[in-house]
Amino acid sequence: QIHLIQPPTEVKKPGASVTVSCKTSGYIFGDYSISWVRQAPGQGLEWMGWIRIYTGDPSRDTYYEQKFQGRVTMTTDTMTTTAYLELRSLTSDDTAVYYCARALYGDGIDFWGQGTLVTVSS
Amino acid sequence: DIQMTQSPSTLSAFVGDRVTITCRASQSIDRWLAWFQQKPGKAPVLIYRASTLQSGVPSRFSGRGSGTEFTLTISSLQPEDFATYYCQQYDSFPWTFGRGTKVEIK
Numbered sequence: 294q295i296h297l298i299q300p301p302t303e304v305k306k307p308g309a310s311v312t313v314s315c316k317t318s319g320y321i322f323g324d325y326s327i328s329w330v331r332q333a334p335g336q337g338l339e340w341m342g343w344i345r346i347y348t349g350d351p352s353r354d355t356y357y358e359q360k361f362q363g364r365v366t367m368t369t370d371t372m373t374t375t376a377y378l379e380l381r382s383l384t385s386d387d388t389a390v391y392y393c394a395r396a397l398y399g400d401g402i403d404f405w406g407q408g409t410l411v412t413v414s415s
Numbered sequence: 416d417i418q419m420t421q422s423p424s425t426l427s428a429f430v431g432d433r434v435t436i437t438c439r440a441s442q443s444i445d446r447w448l449a450w451f452q453q454k455p456g457k458a459p460v461l462i463y464r465a466s467t468l469q470s471g472v473p474s475r476f477s478g479r480g481s482g483t484e485f486t487l488t489i490s491s492l493q494p495e496d497f498a499t500y501y502c503q504q505y506d507s508f509p510w511t512f513g514r515g516t517k518v519e520i521k
């Protein structure tokens with residue numbers, strides 16, 4: 294069975310950074326990519342970016358939505374089959390559920406993690 | 416960026432009704448469109464991708480379209496189908512979602 298396991302919650306203060314983890318299992322990690330999507334309370338889905346599982350040049354293997362460029366970093370650890378999303382300079386507008394999802398360029402998203410609620414509050 | 420326009424934003428229907436949700440892309444995306452179902456407090460679930468019904472999804476769901484216009488139809492609405500549905504294009508980066516259609520009980 295395919296699983297993408299995320300911590301349920303994170304609480305951060307404005308100006309801080311958050312790193313959300315996404316532990317995968319049940320498939321060959323390197324055969325897929327990971328996409329990150331967030332959802333603010335009561336709002337729709339917002340695509341944040343994509344990272345290919347590859348040990349080469351990170352600049353070729355990531356795509357960040359322009360809105361988040363300069364503030365976001367997506368990484369992966371092939372040894373632990375875990376993906377990470379780091380978001381910096383948090384504001385209250387970043388309060389949302391952050392989802393990781395298994396993806397393939399050209400094939401889209403198929404499986405989702407359960408989401409991590411990141412609350413930014415002083 | 417490709418804009419995805421979904422309609423209606425809310426749909427009220429009875430159990431047993433046939434309902435259709437429309438998604439329009441601001442430029443051609445060939446057939447590279449996915450539909451997700453999301454229930455409150457849960458992660459989205461893939462139900463349709465590139466005109467292919469996903470394994471385990473009831474056949475009352477059907478997706479059609481290519482280019483810029485797409486539809487998701489539920490032939491006979493069941494109680495478990497009341498949820499919010501999102502379309503998403505994956506033709507090119509950045510991938511983009513529609514704003515969602517909430518299907519409510521009438």
